[in-house]
Amino acid sequence: NAGVTQTPKFRVLKTGQSMTLLCAQDMNHEYMYWYRQDPGMGLRLIHYSVGEGTTAKGEVPDGYNVSRLKKQNFLLGLESAAPSQTSVYFCASSPTEYSNQPQHFGDGTRLSIL
Amino acid sequence: RKEVEQDPGPFNVPEGATVAFNCTYSNSASQSFFWYRQDCRKEPKLLMSVYSSGNEDGRFTAQLNRASQYISLLIRDSKLSDSATYLCVVMGIIQGAQKLVFGQGTRLTINP
Numbered sequence: 191n192a193g194v195t196q197t198p199k200f201r202v203l204k205t206g207q208s209m210t211l212l213c214a215q216d217m218n219h220e221y222m223y224w225y226r227q228d229p230g231m232g233l234r235l236i237h238y239s240v241g242e243g244t245t246a247k248g249e250v251p252d253g254y255n256v257s258r259l260k261k262q263n264f265l266l267g268l269e270s271a272a273p274s275q276t277s278v279y280f281c282a283s284s285p286t287e288y289s290n291q292p293q294h295f296g297d298g299t300r301l302s303i304l
Numbered sequence: 305r306k307e308v309e310q311d312p313g314p315f316n317v318p319e320g321a322t323v324a325f326n327c328t329y330s331n332s333a334s335q336s337f338f339w340y341r342q343d344c345r346k347e348p349k350l351l352m353s354v355y356s357s358g359n360e361d362g363r364f365t366a367q368l369n370r371a372s373q374y375i376s377l378l379i380r381d382s383k384l385s386d387s388a389t390y391l392c393v394v395m396g397i398i399q400g401a402q403k404l405v406f407g408q409g410t411r412l413t414i415n416p
Contacts, residue, residue, distance in 0.1 A: 232406030292338055295347040
């Protein structure tokens with residue numbers, strides 16, 4: 191029962207470096223999401239995807255890009271990392287848009303930007 | 305005003321006590337409501353959905369008041385294992401996809 195898997199689990203970057211976070215789900219879910227969580231704040235939506243080949247902006251998209259080339263994978267990219275992007279990143283997926291099937295979360299990626 | 309507001313706590317209560325959390329939301333068009341639980345340094349996990357008629361799952365009772373845009377969670381006979389952060393979550397649909405809006409969470413510690 192892998193569910194939603196995020197890699198890496200931890201990463202430390204220097205300002206200006208780039209990296210990609212990978213989210214993989216084995217539940218054949220159509221919808222995938224990337225969130226960030228900062229101390230004292232709820233999760234905030236960065237980008238989301240309603241299906242393979244589609245992406246859309248969420249609440250806090252600036253400084254991030256995403257791609258959904260395969261249905262099971264949703265990649266989050268940081269082109270030029272900034273200290274403000276230090277956060278815990280969660281990926282989630284859901285089977286449909288229907289309200290009784292809420293999202294399943296991966297166990298997070300802790301990212302520090304120095 | 306935040307879309308979903310919760311009392312951040314922390315709540316410190318003795319084992320066996322009853323504890324209640326409240327949450328308010330601002331978007332009257334919100335369609336679904338949930339409580340998630342998040343343990344320290346872990347991912348959020350669905351605790352229960354919240355229905356207009358109120359619903360119970362063991363020691364947990366959730367209620368929704370759409371007129372007042374208010375959601376509550378009651379935990380009876382609290383256990384040490386109930387210590388966690390409880391996230392109030394409100395869902396709508398945007399552009400065909402779910403949009404979950406999270407409260408900042410209420411931190412609960414159950415003391416022996």
